[in-house]
Amino acid sequence: MDESEFLAGYDPRAYPAVAVTVDVVALTIRGGGLRVLLIRRAEQPHAGLWALPGGFIRPGEDLPQAAARELAEETGLSDRVHIEQLASYGAPERDPRMRIVSISYLAFAPDLPDPRAGSDAADASWHPVDKLPELAFDHDRILAHGLERARGKLEYTPLATAFAGERFTISELRGVYETVWGVSLHAGNFHRKILSVPGFVESTGETTESGGARGGPRAKLYRAGDARLLHPALLRPAREEQIR
Amino acid sequence: MDESEFLAGYDPRAYPAVAVTVDVVALTIRGGGLRVLLIRRAEQPHAGLWALPGGFIRPGEDLPQAAARELAEETGLSDRVHIEQLASYGAPERDPRMRIVSISYLAFAPDLPDPRAGSDAADASWHPVDKLPELAFDHDRILAHGLERARGKLEYTPLATAFAGERFTISELRGVYETVWGVSLHAGNFHRKILSVPGFVESTGETTESGGARGGPRAKLYRAGDARLLHPALLRPAREEQIR
DNA sequence: CTAATAGTGTCTATTAGACAATATATG
DNA sequence: CATATATTGTCTAATAGACACTATTAG
Incomplete structure (x- = not known):
């Protein structure tokens, strides 16, 4: 042998x-x-x-x-x-x-x-x-x-909605991204971006009961949509040190 | 107990x-x-x-x-x-x-x-x-x-170069993408796109010994660059059925 | 009232992709 | 020469992101 x-x-x-x-x-x-x-x-x-x-x-x-x-x-x-x-x-x-x-x-x-x-x-x-x-x-x-996996998956999947409750506002969703990525995102651009991705969120027709803790209008409430992949993706700001 | x-x-x-x-x-x-x-x-x-x-x-x-x-x-x-x-x-x-x-x-x-x-x-x-x-x-x-993992990784990593030899032409690299993804890609746009991604490929200064089998000029030879992530990524043509 | 927030409008730079053009090989 | 391929040029549509603006609500 x-x-x-x-x-x-x-x-x-x-x-x-x-x-x-x-x-x-x-x-x-x-x-x-x-x-x-x-x-x-x-x-x-x-x-x-x-x-x-x-x-x-x-x-x-x-x-x-x-x-x-x-x-x-x-x-x-x-x-x-x-x-x-x-x-x-x-x-x-x-x-x-x-x-x-x-x-x-x-x-x-x-x-x-x-x-x-x-x-x-x-x-x-x-x-x-x-x-x-x-x-x-x-x-x-x-x-x-x-x-690192979680941060990456926020980019191209609707994973962020798994961190939010059943119904959530766009601001709450933005909070998830900001927290997990550790960055701050522009509220207006983020809002429009989210609504432009087909199937990411869908409207419930409802709004929050009251405005924000420090003022502001009531926000519309959304629930998770049926998309499994986000297209186009929400990319993190590019970090040169990650690329090389 | x-x-x-x-x-x-x-x-x-x-x-x-x-x-x-x-x-x-x-x-x-x-x-x-x-x-x-x-x-x-x-x-x-x-x-x-x-x-x-x-x-x-x-x-x-x-x-x-x-x-x-x-x-x-x-x-x-x-x-x-x-x-x-x-x-x-x-x-x-x-x-x-x-x-x-x-x-x-x-x-x-x-x-x-x-x-x-x-x-x-x-x-x-x-x-x-x-x-x-x-x-x-x-x-x-x-x-x-x-x-599925391989197809996805071609998008945002320089993995395609692992399928090519030590030195390769842009056309050979395109062949890798076309083979793995099972699609055909536009030669001109692909060429410019590859060269626009920092660190994906670097020139060797050499060219192929002869033109293509059925004619055409000699192609420049490249080697893999030092990028670990492609930015911007090379995205596959979006397939609606994959998203939902 | 003042300040903060939701949501929308506008503009610019970047990018993907369609399409064309040019130069250089093979046979 | 006819044809295929490498490479570059040009144009358009989509997108990201900066910035501004309006409306609404808390305190």
């Missing part, structure tokens, strides 16, 4: 097991900023550190199902939440216990009630993404990846 | 093992069309069916490393190949042997030599993506996902 025959006959069941987890980057907008759901680990390893919610997949359970379950365990919510696969991480030493491959998911939700700590967590809360504690494992990298 | 405590204490090592594989969607342009590398399975399950190259990850091996190894085993090449993570698949019954989670990778290469079959494959060859045989497991879904 030469080397290639040996390798072809490699049987993973003969080796120390690999475990598979899902980890969820759940984002929401709260207190004027973008926040991520973190749990404080109750168990070793990294007990006491903050981490993304997640856990081992169970027999018979598909990956998206596992991600939704992990999220629901902390937030109690599963509807009104957009969830999609982000990426997978499998560096051999990323978990000290054993070889663990993590499939990460990205979730977007409107402002949710306070999370409850699952029984494997000492605490759970929404953390501003620009003021993060030290994270367990490689979760800082996963989170950074999730943030 | 209530249910949540039980679930928190769930230990994956107490259950039947999960295995992790990598599968590679390797694309190239050959014979005027887009092709994908497939191997004919020599072993059960699905012996005799075509499948994406892939296999179990090995102890101590990171995921991208495993993908590069699997690709190299079939093609003999590892440099000049762009490789990136695509997505993960973990439906419980996707492999009849046991619970297998697959991390898929997407690879792009210029026209490569004929593949050699690895020892776990009866055959290996480049198949036109528009005339595919039946595929093993859920590999048709993985491949479809890879194709």
